[in-house]
Amino acid sequence: MATELLLITFLSSPILLITLIITLLIIIIFRRRITSDPENKYRNLPPGHLGGWPFIGDTIPFMRPHSAASLGEFVDQKIARHGKIFKVKLFGKPTIVSADPSLNRFILQSEERLFLCSYPKGVENIMGKWSMLALTGEIHREMRSIALSFISNLKLKADFLSDIEEQAVEIISAWRENITFSAHEEAKKFAFNLMVKYLMSMNMSMPETAQLRKEYTSFMNGMASIPINLPGTAYRKALQSRLIILKIIGNKLDEKVQNTEEGLQGDDDLLASVVKNTDLKREQILDLILSILFAGHETSSAAISLAIYFLQSCPKALQQLREEHSKISKRKMEMGETRLNWDDYKKMEFTKCVINETLRLGNIVKFLHRKAIRDVQFNGYDIPCSWGVIPIISAEHLDPSIYEDPQQFNPWRWQIILSNVSKNNMIMSFSGGPRLCPGAELAKLEMAMLLHHLVQKYEWELAEKDFPVSFPFLEFPNGLPIKVHCV
Numbered sequence: 001m002a003t004e005l006l007l008i009t010f011l012s013s014p015i016l017l018i019t020l021i022i023t024l025l026i027i028i029i030f031r032r033r034i035t036s037d038p039e040n041k042y043r044n045l046p047p048g049h050l051g052g053w054p055f056i057g058d059t060i061p062f063m064r065p066h067s068a069a070s071l072g073e074f075v076d077q078k079i080a081r082h083g084k085i086f087k088v089k090l091f092g093k094p095t096i097v098s099a100d101p102s103l104n105r106f107i108l109q110s111e112e113r114l115f116l117c118s119y120p121k122g123v124e125n126i127m128g129k130w131s132m133l134a135l136t137g138e139i140h141r142e143m144r145s146i147a148l149s150f151i152s153n154l155k156l157k158a159d160f161l162s163d164i165e166e167q168a169v170e171i172i173s174a175w176r177e178n179i180t181f182s183a184h185e186e187a188k189k190f191a192f193n194l195m196v197k198y199l200m201s202m203n204m205s206m207p208e209t210a211q212l213r214k215e216y217t218s219f220m221n222g223m224a225s226i227p228i229n230l231p232g233t234a235y236r237k238a239l240q241s242r243l244i245i246l247k248i249i250g251n252k253l254d255e256k257v258q259n260t261e262e263g264l265q266g267d268d269d270l271l272a273s274v275v276k277n278t279d280l281k282r283e284q285i286l287d288l289i290l291s292i293l294f295a296g297h298e299t300s301s302a303a304i305s306l307a308i309y310f311l312q313s314c315p316k317a318l319q320q321l322r323e324e325h326s327k328i329s330k331r332k333m334e335m336g337e338t339r340l341n342w343d344d345y346k347k348m349e350f351t352k353c354v355i356n357e358t359l360r361l362g363n364i365v366k367f368l369h370r371k372a373i374r375d376v377q378f379n380g381y382d383i384p385c386s387w388g389v390i391p392i393i394s395a396e397h398l399d400p401s402i403y404e405d406p407q408q409f410n411p412w413r414w415q416i417i418l419s420n421v422s423k424n425n426m427i428m429s430f431s432g433g434p435r436l437c438p439g440a441e442l443a444k445l446e447m448a449m450l451l452h453h454l455v456q457k458y459e460w461e462l463a464e465k466d467f468p469v470s471f472p473f474l475e476f477p478n479g480l481p482i483k484v485h486c487v
């Protein structure tokens, strides 16, 4: 009714009609100029359209939630129409999207030479300008080496593996039979507790730890939201949470600085070591800690929830996993040992197949943000300098020409892959090249330690239907509600 009325008003008034036509003409000519300009210089742009909404283009359909074991309707349709490499307007920029495994590898390997990590402004504002995910060049290398040495130092510690195991036992033993709870929430608690312990020596009996976790949740919600800074938006709340989180980390930082000045031993954690051994500025240190907390906890908790989800749907895999871990436990009992060690971890062969398969089908990170910093040619296609470039790393995981029956959770496929090594069967979940995730081994260890105790103590079932969804951050819409029973 309302639109009809509007149309009649327009048509009955010649002045309005003329204005309308002129406006349309201007829009059309203007668009032509923008889109045809690069087309003259770059003869072989990938197929696709740079249309959609003004400024944001097709960002909304691209970001629409979908099952994590798929690429989503938007990308699927584009691939069907244009092939695995196409152009589209995303996040305010003309962008090349790639679901092509060899182009994706090429992009990741050519970081800083042809391509550069480049997050949208909205994400960068929440993460902070000194966040590891947003930095490039020399300062990124410096921060990255801090993160790498932090994780390799952890591994040198004798009690490191036991720490993770202890945390796993603590979380699991609080579960009650026949009572529905959110497994994803528990996984987050597990990964969060570990990260805040290693980063800042915080534990759950400190009130600020609970506050940090609470603020962190709204921080996360804003990360995947549309960046509109108005009262009441998720984005605004996230920016506010960011400030509170920085304040909590800042208080810890002050403690460490004071300890160092007074020559006290203090805690042995990443924050203390950064204060002692680097000359990073305060705001740089805060963003560094926040970015590792984010990168190290959101992802590995998703991985654990995915394993819980996939295993309940595949009793045969669960059974084989249980046998592997019972065997390890039995041997340890005979030797009079209680805590797991690196040798035990090495024996968890089937577990590692389950982990790979979980990462493959779960697709915790769907795509990465890059931009071209030179004119690049790939397989005859032009990728113009300064365009956005989005490698969809999950595409390879779901490609039937690489993984037979890709929708099937089949950990045994990794046994065959292991005996027949092929470059194609690489897990892309941790990115690659110079920005390869430094926490990959830590995340796998966390999964293995938790699974070891979980499968021996409990059977579990979904209490309500739920499944992993790419939001694009991996989420379980209902929080993965499960019920456990002792085995």
Ligand code: HEM
Pocket: 117, 132, 133, 144, 147, 151, 291, 292, 295, 296, 297, 299, 300, 303, 364, 365, 368, 369, 429, 430, 431, 432, 434, 435, 436, 437, 438, 439, 440, 442, 443
């Ligand atoms: C299953 C779990 C994990 C997944 C799927 C994952 C995935 C990723 C991916 C895809 C990137 C690259 C981002 C890019 O190239 O733009 C990355 C970077 C990073 N991850 Fe992880 N990650 C996981 C666990 C961890 C853990 C446990 C830590 C703990 C310290 C961690 C710390 C980092 C850091 C610091 C970076 C930034 C590296 C850099 O920019 O050079 N991640 N992660």
Ligand SMILES: *[C@@H]1O[C@H](CO)[C@@H](O)[C@H](O)[C@H]1NC(C)=O
Pocket: 177, 178
């Ligand atoms: C949980 O439920 C099962 C089957 O319904 C029952 O056999 C078991 O006793 C219950 N356990 C507890 C602790 O209530």
Ligand SMILES: *[C@@H]1O[C@H](CO)[C@@H](O)[C@H](O)[C@H]1NC(C)=O
Pocket: 202, 203, 204, 205, 206
């Ligand atoms: C938590 O940390 C405080 C202060 O360092 C310590 O006194 C307390 O024992 C710790 N609690 C646990 C459960 O580790």
Ligand SMILES: *[C@@H]1O[C@H](CO)[C@@H](O)[C@H](O)[C@H]1NC(C)=O
Pocket: 416, 419, 420
């Ligand atoms: C290894 O791969 C080749 C080619 O895909 C296949 O023909 C062969 O049967 C595989 N071998 C094993 C042991 O799986």
Ligand SMILES: *[C@@H]1O[C@H](CO)[C@@H](O)[C@H](O)[C@H]1NC(C)=O
Pocket: 349, 352, 353, 356, 414, 415, 417, 418, 425, 426, 427, 428
């Ligand atoms: C899991 O994937 C990684 C990386 O793709 C590979 O190197 C490793 O051999 C795989 N592990 C198993 C047990 O298949």
